[in-house]
Amino acid sequence: MSSFNDIGLTFVMPRRYGNETSENVRLIGANEVEAIRNKIRQEAYGTPFECYSVESAMIPYVDPDCFYLSGWSQTEKEVRQQKENAPPFEFTGKYGTGLMEEIHNFSVVAGYLAGKENYDIIHAHDWLTFPAGMAAKKILHKPLVVHVHATDFDRSGGKVNPRVYHMEKAGMDEADAVVTVSDHTREMVIRNYQIDPAKVYTVHNGVEPVGYPAAPPSSGGGERIVTFLGRITLQKGPLYFVEVAQKVLARMKNVRFVMAGSGDMLETCVAAVARAGIADRFSFAGFLKGAEVWQMFRQSDVYVMPSVSEPFGISPLEAMFCKVPVIISKQSGVSEVVRHAVKVDFWDIDAMADAIYSIIGRPGLKKMMVGSGVHEVKKINWSNTAFKIKTLYEKILSH
Amino acid sequence: MCFEFHCPVVLRRYRFFEINNSHYYYDDQQTAELTEKLVRQKFLPLVDLLATLSLKYAQRFRFGVSTSGITLKLLQHYQPYFLNIWKELGKLGGMEFLADTFSHTLVPFFHPESLPQQLELHKNLVEEIFGEPPRIFYQHFPFVSGNAEATAKRLSPGGIIAARRFAGNGRSGKERNDNSAGLDKKLAVVDQPLSHKLLKIHQKEHASNGVVQARHFLTCLEGAANPAAPRILFFNPVAVDGAFSNRREVFWEELIRSWLAREECRLVTPSEMFSGSPGEEAPEVSASSNGSPGMKNFWFQNHLQQEALGELLKIDRMMPDPDSRMAGEDWYFIQDMDHLFFMNSRFFSPLFAGKYFNPYNSPYEAFINYMNILEDYSGKLEKGKPEFDG
Numbered sequence: 116m117s118s119f120n121d122i123g124l125t126f127v128m129p130r131r132y133g134n135e136t137s138e139n140v141r142l143i144g145a146n147e148v149e150a151i152r153n154k155i156r157q158e159a160y161g162t163p164f165e166c167y168s169v170e171s172a173m174i175p176y177v178d179p180d181c182f183y184l185s186g187w188s189q190t191e192k193e194v195r196q197q198k199e200n201a202p203p204f205e206f207t208g209k210y211g212t213g214l215m216e217e218i219h220n221f222s223v224v225a226g227y228l229a230g231k232e233n234y235d236i237i238h239a240h241d242w243l244t245f246p247a248g249m250a251a252k253k254i255l256h257k258p259l260v261v262h263v264h265a266t267d268f269d270r271s272g273g274k275v276n277p278r279v280y281h282m283e284k285a286g287m288d289e290a291d292a293v294v295t296v297s298d299h300t301r302e303m304v305i306r307n308y309q310i311d312p313a314k315v316y317t318v319h320n321g322v323e324p325v326g327y328p329a330a331p332p333s334s335g336g337g338e339r340i341v342t343f344l345g346r347i348t349l350q351k352g353p354l355y356f357v358e359v360a361q362k363v364l365a366r367m368k369n370v371r372f373v374m375a376g377s378g379d380m381l382e383t384c385v386a387a388v389a390r391a392g393i394a395d396r397f398s399f400a401g402f403l404k405g406a407e408v409w410q411m412f413r414q415s416d417v418y419v420m421p422s423v424s425e426p427f428g429i430s431p432l433e434a435m436f437c438k439v440p441v442i443i444s445k446q447s448g449v450s451e452v453v454r455h456a457v458k459v460d461f462w463d464i465d466a467m468a469d470a471i472y473s474i475i476g477r478p479g480l481k482k483m484m485v486g487s488g489v490h491e492v493k494k495i496n497w498s499n500t501a502f503k504i505k506t507l508y509e510k511i512l513s514h
Numbered sequence: 515m516c517f518e519f520h521c522p523v524v525l526r527r528y529r530f531f532e533i534n535n536s537h538y539y540y541d542d543q544q545t546a547e548l549t550e551k552l553v554r555q556k557f558l559p560l561v562d563l564l565a566t567l568s569l570k571y572a573q574r575f576r577f578g579v580s581t582s583g584i585t586l587k588l589l590q591h592y593q594p595y596f597l598n599i600w601k602e603l604g605k606l607g608g609m610e611f612l613a614d615t616f617s618h619t620l621v622p623f624f625h626p627e628s629l630p631q632q633l634e635l636h637k638n639l640v641e642e643i644f645g646e647p648p649r650i651f652y653q654h655f656p657f658v659s660g661n662a663e664a665t666a667k668r669l670s671p672g673g674i675i676a677a678r679r680f681a682g683n684g685r686s687g688k689e690r691n692d693n694s695a696g697l698d699k700k701l702a703v704v705d706q707p708l709s710h711k712l713l714k715i716h717q718k719e720h721a722s723n724g725v726v727q728a729r730h731f732l733t734c735l736e737g738a739a740n741p742a743a744p745r746i747l748f749f750n751p752v753a754v755d756g757a758f759s760n761r762r763e764v765f766w767e768e769l770i771r772s773w774l775a776r777e778e779c780r781l782v783t784p785s786e787m788f789s790g791s792p793g794e795e796a797p798e799v800s801a802s803s804n805g806s807p808g809m810k811n812f813w814f815q816n817h818l819q820q821e822a823l824g825e826l827l828k829i830d831r832m833m834p835d836p837d838s839r840m841a842g843e844d845w846y847f848i849q850d851m852d853h854l855f856f857m858n859s860r861f862f863s864p865l866f867a868g869k870y871f872n873p874y875n876s877p878y879e880a881f882i883n884y885m886n887i888l889e890d891y892s893g894k895l896e897k898g899k900p901e902f903d904g
Binding site: 458480 | 530531817862879
């Protein structure tokens with residue numbers, strides 16, 4: 116969006132670290148807003164009040180590992196209460212136990228900022244910022260666009276967190292336009308949140324071009340690598356990957372399956388691998404970031420994304436950039452924009468295993484998928500996405 | 515004027531873990547449904563039309579028919595009543611079957627050893643059903659080996675109609691796209707651009723009414739080089755989207771009426787076209803400038819097609835003697851070139867001609883499924899001769 120000269124962008128985030136790209140964008144970290152919180156509250160709402168989080172084990176995004184690591188304890192609670200009096204707001208910018216409180220505080224800051232400056236459009240990304248977007252709209256009386264990157268139905272496999280659902284729905288109801296990252300998500304927004312289809316627009320994501328690693332993916336006499344890379348949660352379908360591995364390894368020996376990531380189903384997957392008797396051919400790589408991801412792709416012969424419900428899914432596009440053939444679930448947004456991938460239903464482990472067997476064993480398939488895939492993925496870029504969003508802004512402002 | 519009739523065999527979803535475990539490859543229900551749909555939407559209306567024209571113009575409406583033995587087998591099995599109607603059309607006179615390979619295949623054009631069996635099986639089946647053996651060979655693909663051409667000429671002494679002017683048809687070099695009308699002895703070439711025009715007219719049937727379209731086509735014909743020379747036109751109703759509608763019937767009736775109304779125009783069967791010339795010389799058949807894509811673009815353009823074709827040829831080489839080719843009926847079904855067509859690089863194009871009967875969502879699916887079947891079949895061959903199925 117920053118490439119458009121006729122748009123002035125102000126990007127408000129919970130916490131600034133100082134290393135963010137800020138070309139043609141005015142960045143504001145909510146943690147840096149120099150205002151005493153009570154003053155903000157008084158300005159925004161005319162009366163001082165205090166907000167407390169109700170402790171609950173139902174914390175979105177937090178798996179058991181993270182929860183225990185967060186060290187949520189009585190001591191921390193006391194420390195946090197002591198900080199209540201210190202300006203400005205503290206934002207961790209992480210999915211921690213104080214998430215709900217941070218969401219609320221962020222909305223207070225957003226409302227405060229909206230009262231200080233004028234903007235033409237407010238654009239809130241995902242439910243965490245929907246209250247902030249709504250607060251800003253209330254002050255500015257300007258159109259609100261909410262951008263749905265995922266819904267709680269995707270994350271929870273249908274067992275939605277009521278608090279999250281209500282925040283999502285409130286934001287979508289209040290919005291003048293709802294942008295979804297795929298038709299898959301658009302249908303979900305219309306069906307599960309009863310949002311007027313006329314104001315729901317699909318704008319597919321793009322992918323950042325990545326430098327292709329110098330060496331080609333593993334080939335020749337070494338073992339073949341089949342990769343799963345993502346959160347090991349119900350949404351991503353990791354157990355299907357384990358079942359597929361079992362099916363393939365019953366026929367092919369020179370193959371290793373790698374599951375990279377962390378999440379609440381990690382232990383379940385480890386147990387499933389042990390039960391299947393394929394532990395010698397199956398590795399858990401842990402959570403990868405930055406260069407480690409590209410290194411993983413570089414070593415992969417096949418990338419599999421068996422997501423049960425994937426609003427978009429950028430990682431297959433990154434794999435395609437790295438010349439890795441991809442197998443993706445039909446229940447993903449990315450399957451709407453790519454052709455040169457094998458698309459399967461997430462539950463169809465036979466089809467997934469079949470595709471892996473063929474990609475590994477039949478060079479023509481890999482050659483064609485890689486050649487056509489790289490060509491295709493270069494056209495799926497963020498510039499197109501930004502242009503579509505700009506067009507939507509213009510449409511909203513013209514009304 | 516020649517008409518093509520083609521029914522594809524639908525393969526079932528055959529997974530890799532079935533290799534060496536299961537040797538049944540067909541989706542019988544899908545094949546039956548597709549055959550029924552083709553007969554109902556395309557073949558029956560076309561045969562009705564041909565019968566109407568035959569009755570209306572008596573012996574003046576004459577045409578050729580091209581079909582594989584596999585198509586006839588499928589019709590025998592799933593739509594026998596249609597074959598009876600077709601036979602009745604034959605009794606009206608004026609229809610001549612072209613000799614073809616029994617399978618709808620590329621393999622004999624690479625390995626001519628299998629061509630005699632393919633032609634023989636086809637000839638026997640046509641004769642069994644329609645009472646007349648075909649005499650003119652329809653060569654729908656270039657011979658990769660010069661011996662194959664000699665074999666075809668030997669087996670089909672009446673002449674050869676080539677889909678295009680291929681390399682190897684008495685000439686060297688690549689497939690030719692020129693406009694020359696020169697022909698080898700007993701070899702005539704289909705006018706692809708005008709045949710393609712026929713197809714386009716059917717694809718745009720709603721653009722105008724049938725009479726106007728027929729007159730437009732005649733104008734194109736008159737505007738083509740050497741308009742008075744004999745021409746061979748092919749029409750394949752399966753390549754057109756949707757059913758054969760009334761509007762299309764109007765087009766054909768007007769076209770044939772206009773043609774036959776002209777003194778200088780005659781419609782002849784393929785044999786009559788060749789026998790009309792003295793001795794061994796074929797008539798000077800004119801072909802418009804060939805603007806349609808070469809055969810390679812459809813059948814073995816990309817990596818998938820090349821690998822699958824390589825596997826097919828490998829299997830064909832594994833056949834130890836001609837008798838073994840007869841032993842497994844599966845081989846005649848699974849070598850169908852449609853399976854290569856489904857791997858076409860134009861698969862995702864809205865104009866992809868295979869949409870009407872393509873059972874796959876991508877060329878990759880088509881490849882995976884087909885290669886699993888070929889792997890099983892070659893494994894079966896390696897273990898011993900295939901079982902006798904038919």
